Amino acid sequence: MATQVHSKNGLSFGDYELDCRTGELRRNGALLKLQPQPAKVLVILTSRAGEVVTRQELVDQVWGADTHVDFEHGLNFAVSSIRSVLEDDPENPRFVETVPKRGYRFIAPISEPVPPQGAVLAERAARPISPKLLAVSALVVFLSLAFLAALRLWSRKPGINRKLDSVAVLPLRNLSNDPEQEYFSEAMTDELITDLARVGGLRVISHTSVERYRDNKRPLPDIARELGVEAVVEGTIIRAGERVRITAQLIDARSDQHIWADRYERDFRDVLVLQDEISRKIASEIGSTLARTEKISRAKRTVDPAAYDAYLKASFSFDHMTCKSFDQALAYFQEAVAKDPNFAPAHSGLADTYYNLGDFPCWQTEPYQEAEAAALKALALDPENADGHAVLAKIAFSRDWNWPKAAQEFSRAVQLDPNHAGIHSAYGVYLVAMGKEEQGVAEARKALELDPFSEGTNLMYTVVLYLTRRYDEAIDHAKQALTLFPSYGETYWLGECYEKKGMPDEAIEYYLKTMAGEPEEVPLRRAAYQKNGLPGYWQEEERIRRRKNLKVGLVRQAEYYVHRGMKEEAIRQLQLAYKQHAGTMELIKAHPIFDDLRNDPRFKELLVRLQLQ
DSSP states (O other): OOOOOOHHHHHHHHEEETTTTTEEETTEEEOOOOOHHHHHHHHHHHHHSSSSEEHHHHHHHTSSSSHHHHHHHHHHHHHHHHHHHHHHOSSSSSSSSETTTEEEEOOSOBBBBOOOOHHHHHHHHTOOOOOOOOOOOHHHHHHHHHHHHHHHHTTTTTTTTOOOOEEEEEEEEOSSSSSGGHHHHHHHHHHHHHHTTTTTEEEEEEEHHGGGGOOOSOOOHHHHHHTOOOEEEEEEEEEEEEEEEEEEEEEETTTTTEEEEEEEEEEEHHHHHHHHHHHHHHHHHHOBBBTTTHHHHHHHHTHHHHHHHHHHHHHHTTTTHHHHHHHHHHHHHHHHHHHTTTOOOHHHHHHHHHHHHSSSSTSSOOOHHHHHHHHHHHHOOOOHHHHHHHHHHHHHTSSSSOOOHHHHHHHHHHHTTOOOOOHHHHHHHHHHHHHHHHHHHHHHHHHHHHHHOOOHHHHHHHHHHHOOOOOOOOOOOHHHHHSSSSOOHHHHHHHHHHHHHTOHHHHHHHHHHHTTTTTGGHHHHHHHHHHHHHHHHHHHHHHHHHTTOOOOHHHHHHHHHTTOOOOHHHHHHHHHHHTOOOGGGGGTTTTTGGGGTTTTHHHHHHHHHOOOO
């Protein structure tokens, strides 16, 4: 039986160290890739090492109560991800043991990790400093300032300042002693990216894709090559009390030469002006003009500092995409709005949070009304707020079935923020749903170019390829995405693609892989397939779902019926979904799952009623 040992910052087992606060997992000091939900599952398991943690407990704590079937599958893949990164064999586990029909147990011995280097340095810093060391330190500071001055002069040499058309802003390194300020460095990186994204003709990589390079020591030209950009911005940030200091440098990745470097220090109440100065300087150095800079700067100069701090915390929480993080984001956005009701980005952030909560089981009521009200408030304050237009577009598409309004709002959002990968992805799905397949794929591809290492962006590209019946392309892309990160979604859509291609053996293998976290059910599903083919598999899927009292939407139930060849039941389910204005009805024109129903007059009538025909 493993013995649990608590430490201030984390736990250690084998070659691994887990920071229970941030979910970061390291092996021999190297940061490992583990998505937020698997990381949270691992924290729960290690915090109760030696105990059986039931599947329901994990689902409730990570995704929330009354969980949708996809989140049940999400747990399977979370456990699979943990085993993959720990190189753990489920048959002969060293770390995570499956307890059939109950849950999981963490079985490795746990101890306190070696104190981090920062703690050692802090201890040394408390010791008296010798005069000789002070003299050496002063010399180092002098040389550093001289080097920075030389960089400024060198950056002005003729021929260096060439126009660039793509840039990546790497995460600003947090030099504060307070780890609680990590939200500040991440959010300021995101804000800098957002400002640069407004530069006309400049492609700016999204925050999600640059985040993987936070602790990466690889050469910048290699990082730039992976991201497909010509220039890279990197820097540091430190917040001490009410003072903020940012250093930044712009590097031409093609020649690995510095273009520009500088250091800025301001009171926190002026940090937004500081942010604008940096954005404007970078834009100038790459040979572009930062659009709307003066208007943005005036708006930001009037924002309450406490409201902006709450806004940054909200943005940091939002990016983690869990029930708990969305609740935190909601609270912080509401705090920001309360402190400064005229700060438009806080209202659009509130709108986006409400809209996304609609997809999570932890939110019991439909949040579209709140999302729409917040988006309209944001646009009343700033008609050029791209996020506000995007939320209205998604509501018009998914709730109101108002296709012209959705088109208008999506078009405006993309025009205002051409580097927002999420908007391009959503717009791509809308265009495909309207039958504009080429345009939809182009938008999804644009999103992928802007955010190549985002799980969500990659998944949406796979879905768009599937919806346009480009099954071979979807399969190739999904397999490539799986080399970046384990994903229940990619695995599921691989099964769907193979099923539509008439390759049931390949389809069943991927469907079964979605059950990696619950291996005791795999033999039952495989036996059902071997006896009655894919319809047998889907019948077993529905039987298990009913046994667990897991609910699905009306359209999803229609899909189950189609999988089983029950066309009459599927049609009746879709008719009921139309009457109840159910979600995802907006996709039925494009969705290949309903191809076998398209000649049925009742299905055609539904398309006419939806004004999709």
